[in-house]
Amino acid sequence: MKKFFYSKKIAPYVFICPFVITVLLFWIVPVCNGVLLSFQDVLKNKWVGFDNYSRLLTDKIFRKALWNSFKYMAGTLILLIPFPMLFATMLNSRWIKKTEFFKSVYFIPALTSVVVAGTIFRLMFGESATSLFNQVLGFLGVSPVKWLKGAGTSFFALLLLACWRWTGVNILYFLAGLQSIPGDLYEAASIDGASGWQQFIKISVPLVKPTTVYVLTISIYAGLSMFLESNMLFKGNNSPNNIGLTIVGYLYRQGVEKRALGYACAVGLILLLVVMAVNLIQLKVTGTFEEGRD
Structure with missing residues (x-):
């Protein structure tokens, strides 16, 4: 038995077995089961074919939830990639002292429970x-606003909550990437007369690309799978005119609240395909596939 486990041919397979088993039990099997359920009316124990998917094509609430998720994802990508990168560059410079404190x-916000954060923001x-925000408006001479009853203002609240929670995490990701860049490159660029902005554009941005792709990938997933933040901010899954309803919230509404499990599985599979498609597109656009082949 000892020779078996210490064999150079067998050992690699032994090491990857826990990962393979975990993926099979908690990803492959549930996805396959979800595919089968998406073709059924579970409550009636009846095979309905593509009826659940054809229903999605005419479901206005589903389209609104999908649009809300895409809008939220785009907003978080615009705010939570360039700004954390700039802040990380500032922390990585020699002009900032006590970087460990910062x-x-x-x-700290990332350690705060979403339930607590959502309640406070509500x-x-x-x-x-x-x-708080109406007091600020009052100080500026503006009448109180019903923030969570308007599409634009509620979207602003969701983005502000996302920025508060995840800016620091992305800063640490980018900071780790920046600190892996040899300092000699910046010194040589300074000797050649490159400004700080030129060093950032020509050295930092290209060499931190692997970190950027990683942050972009997890941000796309997080944006499209957002649910709890909206649920806590609106104190439930029923926001006014569904302005805060996300695709995961709609899946929860159908599968848990209405117990339409077959239809919920169809929604979940569409979400899976959308997330995969968006991430594959961004990997293609960023040139990650070509680099992998090289």
Whole structure:
């Protein structure tokens, strides 16, 4: 038995067995089961074929939820990639002292429970004149706003919550990537007369590309799978006119609240395909596939 496990041919397969078993049990099997359920009416125990998918094509609420998720994802990509990269560059410069303190402070929001954060932000964006943001508007001479009842203002609240929670995490990702770049490159660029901005564009951005692709990939997934933040901000899964309904929220509504498990599985599979398609497109656009082949 000892020779078996220490064999150079067998050992690699032994090491990857836990990962393979985990993927099979918690990903492949559930996905396959979900595919089968998406062709059924589970409550009636009836095979309905493509009826659940054809229903999705005419479901206006599903389209709105999908659009809300895409809009949220795009907003987080615009805010949570360039700005954390700039902040990480500032922390990585020799002009900033006590960087360990700043890294700890930036990471604290990520340790906060989504339930707690969502509740606090719901109070901050309350309708009353005494809520935080309405007090700010009152100081500026503006009437109170019903933040969570308007599409634009509620979207702003969701993005602000996302930025508060995840900016620090992305800063640490980019900071780790920047610190792997040899300092000699910056010194040589300085000797050649390159400005700080030129060094950032010509050295930092290209060499931190693997980190950028990773952050972009997880941000796409996080944006399209967002649910709990919206659920806590609107105090439930039923926001006014579905302005805060996401695709995962719609899946929860169909599968848990209405117990339409077959239809919910169809929604989940569409979400899986959308996430995979968007990530494959961004990997193609960023040239990651070509680099992998090289």
